[in-house]
Amino acid sequence: MAFIKLNDLEIEVEDGTNVVEAARQHDIEVPHYCYHPGLSRPANCRMCLVEPYGPIPGAPPGTIGPARQLATGCTLTVRSGPPERKLEEKFDAIIRTDSDRVIKAREDILEFLLVHHPLDCPVCDQAGECDLQDFSYRHGHDKSRYLEVKNVPPKKDLGPDILLYSTRCIVCTRCIRFCDEVSGSGELGLINRGSHDEIDIPRSHEGTPIQLLDNKLAGNVVDICPVGALISKDFLFKSRPWFLEKTDSICTGCSVGCNVTVEYKADGLYRIKPRFHEDINQHWMCDDGRLGYHYVNSDDRLQLPQKRVDGELVTTQWAEALTLISDALSQVEADEIVVIGSAQGTNEDNYVLQQFAHDVLKTTQLGLIGQLPGEEHKFPQFTIEADKNPNTAGARTILGSANGNVVLEGDTLWEKVASAKVVYLVNGGPERPLQDAERDALEKVGFLIVQDVLPSEVTQLADVVLPGTTFAEKDGTFTNSSGWVQRIRKTIDPPGEAQADWEITQQLAKRLGGEIDYHFAGEIAIAIAENVEGYGDATHQNIGDAGIKLT
């Protein structure tokens, strides 16, 4: 640990920490643009200048004073040194971020940054979460001394989801470094020189793009852009960021379990942004996850239970649907029932389902389905996994917890389904296409109960359809492929009369005389912690924002 004096604070920071981070840890703002903790540090914005102190050349030993040159806080790191190199006999570094020189330097740099920046904040998507706006308010001049004509580079369409408003760009090169270092695809570069610098993709002489910014991590460049230059087409002109509510959650796109922030209003989700987690996703997420939330807002969402009358699905009341199901379940033997949980569902959903199957239905035939596997994408600093479910690991453990860890999957599951009389299938998540073998098996089922969020091929085969909820409408936990248990949180209300999956299962259990009685997801998590091996610490209270890793 290095012992440093930052302004008037005497603080300890870890060796190798840079001044921007050290200051951030103690709520001192060092404004910066080009520096991003997940990328290399070119120190080109010159915004984070700080004043280091050191021995004055030519002065008697022991005298220290401000260094001749200001240093960039992003590249200036502190580490503990030998006693003879300590300043004032105890400090490894003395740094001021509030001296007159530093304040003047920030003002000057901001003036330069605004020389060519258009003041189109009223129509800019970034307004409200723009570093240039914020720092100008806090550190900048109130008027411009620039009289000349501003540069007006063109607006560019970089890829399927990315627009570049070049006029707003401050050439911090975060996006270029992201494409070089994290995604490794290197689509972006600088063209021209000096004040005509522009970010661009490779183009032919005629200007037609040779390569688009269409890698699966491209959306991150929008997040890291400190100004409104890189804009997501998906979010463009949809909402002002300050009108959005924000809730921490987990991405459901694959089994990595990226930490995300869901931004929403009462009428649905607006966007998903990555949230820092050191061991899982760092600062990033993929575009599949980022743009994969639209099914939540879909107008087709199942809002009421449905039953099959004369071959057609018609909406019905909850009471009737539950009666139909309990009648069907009570007429068959336990070994003629198959209960299928979902890798899209939370640990809590699957635990209640498991309890229902084991304690109420007395069946041992528990299965697990999820989204069909996709492709794995490896990037230098990021991996998108092939398993497109957020909770395969958790669902598998929890469904099998009272059953000797036997969970039916794949062909064995569909064989059992084909011979079952009643199947209770919980899906949830985006629409899931069926493969031929699966369709054949499900068609043979006598009475198929499907609990899902969207009409799909599966619901088309069902005798009763129950409206469940997506990750955005319920509380719970997911376990990712590397064993991290993490929280999702309810953001919006479910559409119509849809209910959390565990609530539906619990109601069914009650109809059949079971004694399952939970009031909120956290209660189920406590039950999981008590009963499932390895989940001893995984209560909602313990998990918090950071998640916990299973041992």
Next chain:
Amino acid sequence: MVEERRILYEHLDVPDINTFDVYRQHEGYTRFEKAIAEYQPEEIADMVKDAGLKGRGGAGFSTGEKWSFVPRDIEPRYLCCNADESEPGTFSNRYVLEKNPHLLIEGILICCFAMGIETTYVYIRGEFTLGKKMLDAAIKEAYEQGYLGENVRGTGQNINIYTHPGAGAYICGEETGLIESLEGKRGQPRNKPPFPAVQGVFMKPTVVQNVETLCNLPFIVGNGVEWYTQMGPTYGDARFDPPKADPNTGTKLYCISGDVNEPGVYELDLGLTCTELIEVAGGLRGEEVKAVIPGGSSAPILTHYELDTRLDFTSLTLAKSMLGSGGIIVMNETRNIVDCLLNIMKFYAHESCGQCTPCRWGTPWVRDIVQRIADGEGRQTTITRPKFGITESGRWGDTGETEEIYEDLDLLESVANNIANVDTMTWNTICVFGIAVSWPAVSYMRKFRPEFEAAIREGKLVTLPVAEATVPPEENYAYQQRIIPKEMTDLE
């Protein structure tokens, strides 16, 4: 009358000196033979240090000291020869490359031997097509004669030279910009530290030297340190007790252009005054000297009051200017300083690499302000302040004193100083390009302020007589900031 002392340029005019055989007949490669026969590598490094050789590229940093920063335990180490001569007003390296390329190769060999370096990159300015052709041919000959390649002259050391043409950017003459460009990246300077001596080409220790610096090495080795230190003054830095020697030894290739009768490259001892130098170059063309740029376009200008300034690294630093690359541009009374500044600022605005904020957007801004002044659209306000005194009617009252405010001149100085502050010598930029912009901008404006004011007042460029155009030293802000040379005492 001062005589030229030709050392580097001694055999420049010998026909076919660019060929190995002719070069051999003129002591060619004998200095290298002497180095490997009589000295250990470390001894040569010490000789260079003792000779007080200062880097001729611009910064004037001690070559021997630079070499001592190179960690000798990290392999490989590289030598990078900076032949990207692009400072306006400088054209001395070009003649070495075009006429006597073997001298450069010999210098490189001595440096490689002293530093244990096996690979050298010569980064040649892209426009020097002839220079590159000549150097490539000379390198080929040297390979054939066994002076390059494997086991050079039985030393057991392999030495290879690769030439690399630049693509036409001024900033690639900055050592780290050059390294980036050499590595195939965009020519943008790196943050320092780490300095190239520790992490340079391919992040390995690298010695970056100018062509002229390397060409000095054969003569230091061949004729000895004592011979070399006789040329040029050695000062004593009085901040140390006893005064530390501050050598400005050797000759310098001064590139004299502008209003002189015989412009060209002159090889002279360091420490001559401006007046002497103009005399060497055939005298002034015109009536009187208005200004002298002492070290390429980025150096602060000298007025006719400062013509006694010695043109060496130390004296010019004390005069708040710099010797830089030795590109001396003389201007006579017909030159308009606003126009000169506009010309220089256009160059810098075009050449800013655009990597860091102050330079990227400050440099064109400075150019635009100067352009506005030159177009006669500079802003000026007359303000009236109440002042108590005897009015025209002979009674006490408000005399209404007026003052002219030249807003654009204040703006010019402020913007230039925000890129790099010339008074405190600090810059907010990554590299020294920032100070190369603000140095001329601020020094021209301060030292020739009447001419700038006249352009704004009259609405057009006005060339004032020299005496009127120049701010006298006692009123010149730059002079007030000047370090009084009492800190430096002449050892001689």
